[in-house]
Amino acid sequence: MSDPTTTSTTSPDESAAPATTTRGLQLSGMNWLIWRQHRAAFWTILAITALSVAGLVYQRADLIDQLTAHGWPDTAPDEWLPGVHAQRFQLVSFGLGFVPIVLGVFLGAPLLAGDLENGTAKLVASQSVTPSRWLATKLGICALVVIVCTAVLSIAFGRWWGPVKYESTVLGWSEGSAFDNSGPVPVALALFAFVSGVAIGMLLRRTLISMVVTFAFAVVIQVVWHFQRLNLGHVVTITTHKGIGPTAFPQLPEAALEIDRSLISGSGHTYGWGICAHEASEKVCAQKFDLVGWSVEYLPLSQMSSMQWFGASILFILTAAVTVFIFIRGRQRIV
Known part of the structure; x- marks a missing residue:
């Protein structure tokens, strides 16, 4: 019959085993x-x-x-x-x-x-x-x-x-x-x-x-x-009523992508930007179609x-x- 006061002992290697078997995160x-x-x-x-x-x-x-x-x-x-x-x-x-x-x-x-x-x-x-x-x-x-x-x-x-x-x-x-x-x-x-x-x-x-x-x-x-x-x-539209000359073309935001451009008359009707290609002059074209400005559609970089x-x-x-x-x-x- 064993002595009740006897305590079990473990070797240093056994006590250290849990620490040595601990590993980092691994796939399993x-x-x-x-x-x-x-x-x-x-x-x-x-x-x-x-x-x-x-x-x-x-x-x-x-x-x-x-x-x-x-x-x-x-x-x-x-x-x-x-x-x-x-x-x-x-x-x-x-x-x-x-x-x-x-x-x-x-x-x-x-x-x-x-x-x-x-x-x-x-x-x-x-x-x-x-x-x-x-x-x-x-x-x-x-x-x-x-x-x-x-x-x-x-x-x-x-x-x-x-x-x-x-x-x-x-x-x-x-x-x-x-x-x-x-x-x-x-x-x-x-x-x-x-x-x-x-x-x-x-x-x-x-x-x-x-x-x-x-x-x-x-x-x-x-x-x-x-x-x-x-x-x-979302296409943004900008219009002007300062004439149809190059200097009257609206200033778009930096790096904006122009989608379409058209000319607008005094009554609000829109014409393709090439409508004046076969006219005698820009002035004659503007008078003939009552053109007053530009309408430009664009997408901003924002x-x-x-x-x-x-x-x-x-x-x-x-x-x-x-x-x-x-x-x-x-x-x-x-x-």
């Missing part, structure tokens, strides 16, 4: 499985993003040096604009425009199509993990990668373009090269292309054909977005941010709708 379970399954794509996307951001930071530093050397911001734009390499903005923005398409084709389309094609989805369905949790984990991790990468690219590009955003000769704010690569728009476009690729892959269940269809769909998205971009703003958020909100709603469809379809028929 389903999160670790999804990351490991797609780690090649994730690391590739993250590495390319890091290199791209580094390049944009370098370009901004070089731009500031060039502008400062030409007297920016204390001199007129005509003085420091020669220090701006507009072709760099065009080239970089052209490349960034393909980011949503690439993410949709190479990350979204194969995400579920690959699992459905090679039978991995059947294996997952036979485990204790529910289809909803499996889909939520896959979509959540991938969406996080997409958001982080496109957001930092948007910020980096916006900071580079910021010093010259008022100069349309460098990069017009209403063009896709600037509008679609800054603010929330890159994130919204990339997320919508990504989840659309996932939905297409779920329906077609074949990786290659899903990538081809997703590419075509993403291109259609870009085309539709291109033609609807200006409709996101609306750019609200237009971007409005358009991004529409894309986020569409993304949410496609995501709901993926979950409904996935719960009903995942294998």
Whole structure:
């Protein structure tokens, strides 16, 4: 019979064990499985993003040096604009425009199509993990990668373009090269292309054909977005009654985008600005049609941010709708 006064002892190694086994935050379970399954794509996307951001930071530093050397911001734009390499903005923005398409084709389309094609989805369905949790984990991790990468690219590009955003000769704010690569728009476009690729892959269940269809769909998205971009703003109209000569043309805000111009008569009727092209003189034309001034429609640069958020909100709603469809379809028929 043991002595009741005897106390158990532990070795120093045993007492220190809990401290040595404590680890930092790590992926585990389903999160670790999804990351490991797609780690090649994730690391590739993250590495390319890091290199791209580094390049944009370098370009901004070089731009500031060039502008400062030409007297920016204390001199007129005509003085420091020669220090701006507009072709760099065009080239970089052209490349960034393909980011949503690439993410949709190479990350979204194969995400579920690959699992459905090679039978991995059947294996997952036979485990204790529910289809909803499996889909939520896959979509959540991938969406996080997409958001982080496109957001930092948007910020980096916006900071580079910021010093010259008022100069349309460098990069017009209403063009896709600037509008679609800054603010929330890159994130919204990339997320919508990504989840659309996932939905297409779920329906077609074949990786290659899903990538081809997703590419075509993403291109259609870009085309539709291109033609609807200006409709996101509220057109402002300014009129004058000081004649129709060049000196009487209204002064628009800096960097404003002119949508249309027309001539107005004393009775308020509007005529196309080319109505005087075949008249003997401007004076004769003004008398013939009783022209008294100009009417100009434009979009100011101040609306750019609200237009971007409005358009991004529409894309986020569409993304949410496609995501709901993926979950409904996935719960009903995942294998």
